[in-house]
Amino acid sequence: MYNVPTVRNTPTIRRLEGEHGSKQNRKHLELRFSRSQTHPPEDSPLTTLAVILPLALALVAAPLTALAGTIRTAWTAPVGVATAALAFAAVLWGWAFAGGGSVDFPWAPTWNLRLAFELDGLAALYAMLATGIGLAVVAYASKYLPLHLEHQNRPDTDIPRFHAFILMFMGSMVGLVMAQDLLLIFIFWDLTAIASYFLIAYDVHEEESRYSALMAMLVTGITAVLLLIGAMMLYVEYGTFLLPDLIETAEPGIYLTAAAAFMAIAGLAKSAQVPFHFWLPRAMAAPTPVSAYLHSAAMVAAGVFLIGRVYPLVQTSQFLLDALLVIGFASMVVGGILALSRDVLKQLLAYSTISQYGYVVFMFGLGGPYGAAAASFYVIAHALAKSALFLTAGAATESSGGETRLSHLGGMLRQQPLLAASSGAAAAGLAALPLTIGFFKDELFFEAALERGMPFPLLALFGAILTLTYMWRFWTGIFLGEERGESRPLPAAMLAPITILGVLTIVGGIFVAPFASLTEAAGMVSFNAETPISPAYHLDLRPVNLLALATFGLGALVIISRPLWAGAAGVFSRIGEVLGPQRWYDFSLTGLNKFSDRIHWLEVDTLRSRIVAILIPLGILVGAGLLVAAPAEAGIYSVGTVESADIPLIVALVLTAVAAVAATVPRNHLTLVLVLSASGFSLTAVYAFFGGPDVALVAVLVETILTILLLAVLALMPSAVLKRSETHGSTPGTKRRAYIVGGASAVVAFLGVWGALSRPTPEESVAAQHIELAPDAHANDIVTVILADFRGLDTLGEITVVGIALLGIAALLSRGRLW
Amino acid sequence: MTEPKTGSGAKGGATMTVMTQTIARILFLPALMTGIAVLIKGYADVGDGFNAGVIAGLAFLLQYVAFGYEEAREKLRTKYLPAIGFCGGLLLALLTAFVPLLLGKPIFTHSPAPGAEVIHIGTFELITAVAFDVGVFLMVFGFALGAIDIVARATSRNHAGGSAEEREAGT
């Protein structure tokens, strides 16, 4: 560990603003607490525990279960159920008895990141759903999964992986809903994506699973980056990631709208809203308990949760609210109609989820206190009902011996009365029949729509009718009609969760108060102000009730008139398949792969081209540099003076250059080497005339050894091989190209080198010091003293290079032996 | 040295070989001496460890050319010389560079310190920089000899199965 502050670490202005902001935040938090009736005014050990305990229990559930499962597979399910139950209990205790609370630790001071968690109303609502339904799902899976694996002939050792990921899903949901720091939210956000990725791909040997997992990952993962962008935008502007601070300080405007829009898009994609909805039905490739969880309390719920969390920022922009309205309504309709046309049970439910979360988004778009609160209430009601329905679908499939299609099921009422009753309650809940919690969800929904005014109540009515219709279709399709084949009995562990969820749907329809108060607490967080709601049965003809009655009446009509519109729904679904976003997804994925193949064909694959690819850009960059900078400066190039004493030097230079150019001509290798050494030895003379006897001596010796080595290697190669290469590959075309490249690089080198050499030499130079200091270092030969003393490290490096070359040659030619 | 093997070529070739070998024998010691002289005089005049190493290496190379790889290698006991040159030279150079660090001075601090008295033996000065130069010499000599040795070994391996003409063409 080390301390960040150093002398040279200059804080930017933004950072100062950030620190300032966090001070404000303290005050702000206190303010919020005092406004809230449910929270105690200040931090106490109890309120800290109320946050830490649920969080910790939820987060350790997965590793504990994985560990237990690794030790003994049979322990997986009990440990999983126990940890989920504990987490649920802790959340319940933390909210209902301890009254919530918050913790806030520094995490990364450089970015002002904080480990800030708060168990507020919104967090409590979603955390209860995540842990509660998580518990139901894990319990259900402990019986379902062995059967599932048995069908696929897979070993039991695959069980722990499933439970671990489901519980990781649960833990990351709990973390997500409590987190107050946007980057922390982003981390948990992606953790849920990771968990769902592996769960969707649980049947990894099936191509469908892999395809769906990739799709879910790409859609939710890539859009999650938008959340990150939004967070960074806010951080750069306001110096903090902490949501309460941002809500306090952020000023409405196009910048804030953009940041909030990015975060909202991430939420919409995860909630499978149009046009991102296509990944969700595909995610049905996962085992049924995963779908039940994903749809009701985890992945998809996380999307609307995020919108609820950043809603105070979103609602600063009317444009965003309107956009939510449009998207919500589109999802409601598209999901509803597609649900009507699906035959596979889970597909129907999947599209229904899209539609249902469309309601929630629609309500957020409606705005106002009713919108925000009703959205939260809707999530509770939907989660209870939808998880029960998914588990029902799994149970029905299991009971019928693997049948997944509605058209091949039916008449199960008599064989599975308990299942029928429980799922009937859940379906009624979703369809908003009275005496279920669902009735109130629609009541609030209509209320919010009415508050906003026409034409929204009519749109809401349309959505409600769709829901009623497909729920009817779902339930009657399984349980009514003629019996199809034999129905196997189901284990109690599979039935119990469904029953409990069904009962809860009814209980909520009778004792709505606890749900309503939780909703109010959650709505207050989203709306950033009080959101009083009063769901109740009113036996009069108020507009809300009229709308509900209209729903039932028109719904019944639609159900009866099915033959009239079934074809149209089918056509709609067909159009979606042909033109819908999944098609775009497939098209762009295969398109990308094809395009990648296409450009790979262009990729350079010869050494020559690889070298050209360096020389040409070099030339272009040098040219660009000249163009940019040269006009401002006159007299870049100077010719220099020639004195009579320079004549031997010039002769040697000319010889060197001419011999070098000549080296490009000969075909014969021996001639080539001789011409090369001619150039080299002339260069040696140049060094000597330059006043560098040491350099000249070394150059002579190096040139000698190099010539010998070249000749020796040539001698090692049979003359036939060399002959072959002399005639090969020297077509006029390649020759011409070689000379063009050579000539061009000569020009580039010339421009660069001449430019540098033309500069007048600087007045002070370190070389003068070297000359002066050489006697101090006990030497007459200044070059040697530079090599051995002043710059001895260079020489040490140089002989190290020599040594490595020797090792390399040995490795290549004598299996690494130096002897 | 024993009587050298004659080449497999014509009579003129044999005379040539004898001449080469004689010259090589005569030149060997002077060449080595030159190398060492260049090394010792390095601080006073042109030349340093690098030059010395290459010159000494060339002296050995001459013997390889004249007497053939196997024989020269055996007679001059050069088998381990490259490894010794590599390891000894680099270690010596490294030690001169790094030992001052252990004494609390910067890397490459030579002693005697600048300006202090130096013991002279002729033009030869007793300073640690010379030790460094000896390291350079050893390394470069090791390289020159080693590279030639490895290539020569590759040659003899390459031509072991070939015909006599090929062997002649190869050397």
Place this chain on the structure above:
Amino acid sequence: MTLLLSLAIAMLFGAGATLLMKSDLIRIVVGMVLISNAANLFIMASGLSRGFAPLYPLPEGALVSDPLVQAMTLTAIVIGFSITALLLAIAYRAYLDLDSVELDELEEAEEREESEQEKEWRPF
């Protein structure tokens, strides 16, 4: 003089680049040698002063050649030579593997290998 030196360096560099365009390992190595020589000559030429050899006793008042660039050139020559020697060894090994010094044949082998890998394909 500046112009002449620059021209000579450019010619060395250009000649080296031309040889790099050939399809023969030995010629590529020779090309590298020429390019290294160009760089070495450039270092030598970039000396700040030109005159007598930097050896004590220095002539009174006369210009002395920049010793630092000489030391740098020396180092660069040796390093360049070592790397050339290694490159030559690699080229020789490549010849042993393919029985050819033709770069084209080397690259054909590479392409063959690649096309073997390309056969079956699916995105996930």
Place this chain on the structure above:
Amino acid sequence: MSLVFLIGLSWFFAVILGVLDGRRRWVGWLSVAGLTAAFAGVIWLSVLVLRDGTLQMVGGDWAPGVGIVLRADALGVIFASLSTAVILAALIYEVLDGVSSRMFPSLMLFLATGLNGLFLTGDAFNFYVFFEIAMIASYALVAYGEGARQIRAAFIFATVNLLGSVLFLIGVAALYHLTGTLEMAEIAVRTQGVATVPVLLTAVVIFVAFGVKLGLFPFHFWLPVVYTGTRPAVAAVLSGALANIGSYGLLRFGGEILVREREIGATALLVLGTASIIYGALQAISRRRSSEVIAYSSIGQVGYILIAIGIGGPVGFAAAVVYAVINALNKTLLFLCCGLRGWLVGAAFVIAAFSVAGVPPAGGFLGKAALFEAGVSLGSPAGAIAVVVLVFIGGALSFVYMFQIYQRDFWAGEKEGKASPLALRSVALVLAAMILFIGLWPEFLLGLSRQAASVLSGGG
């Protein structure tokens, strides 16, 4: 300062190992011990530097500039620690797997020596010398295994990079001619007084030299064939350690020495960075072998580093450091995974894949976030939008290629077979744990990068 001695340890060990048979087990472990000692030295030095500020030593006890200046600052020690760690991981991996060539351990230690020297020197020509130590060691290392593929890769690698080295050498000599000194800090001061054109041309030459090392588009064409042709451990070292020369060099020369020239060329940097990101990612998408995907991916990833350097300023340079560190770890892990089989490998690979794609808690998201920060902080709205969109698109493409190859290799059963030894796989797992650690405790890397960026003067 006797700490330099610890770093020099790898030098001593490399020499001694040069005459030992690296295929023997004890020799392998000796090399691991030597490099571990050097690594400990680097870490110790890093702690000192990060706590107390820059340390400096002049070779031979001469005045700075007369003797070679060795300077350990935050930027240098971060890259030194990173590179040594990567080489150590690859060395342990290969020793566990069984070294197949006598010279391998020695060459790896020489490589570490060259890199550490290069990151810790304050002298331009000395930089070149250490640079060449690292390069020649890696030329020989690419040939490791000595199969036909490796030799071919080594020849291409050596030729192309030798060209790059020569360009760098020319650049250093030109800097000397223009300023009369080789000490980097002094060059930085003196170039201010020199006319723009020659310095700019020198900067271009140096940029191209580092671009070649880094494998930037369009200097990258050597890279895929070399990374796929060589052995996994060597590929890991090339992409995780050697390529750091490029990012470090660009930061050091662009951020500290040739500040004015970097600002003039910022547009070119942004354009080339963009081209790298898009080109690398597009090429990676349909490649069949994981090593090839990763090779092209690294071309794309270095584009981000270039973008960050192009943006410059404390935020941009910090982002470049964050990205360089994360990318080096990712690539090391991915290349090592290419040579392994077994389910733990899939876990390690997917963590690296998450990191490349920027999915937390793997550390990669920090790099993306830092880039977004740098992009958003840009003065011009158009520029900010362009950078953010680019990074977003690049990131989206990295999702596609990373998960496609992950699924193909580890799910569709193309990597089935006998699992590799657990010890080997645990090397990968340790690296994966490091990547997770960085993601879970971001302060570590963020603080480091901030300190490193504060060393550089450009824009600060």
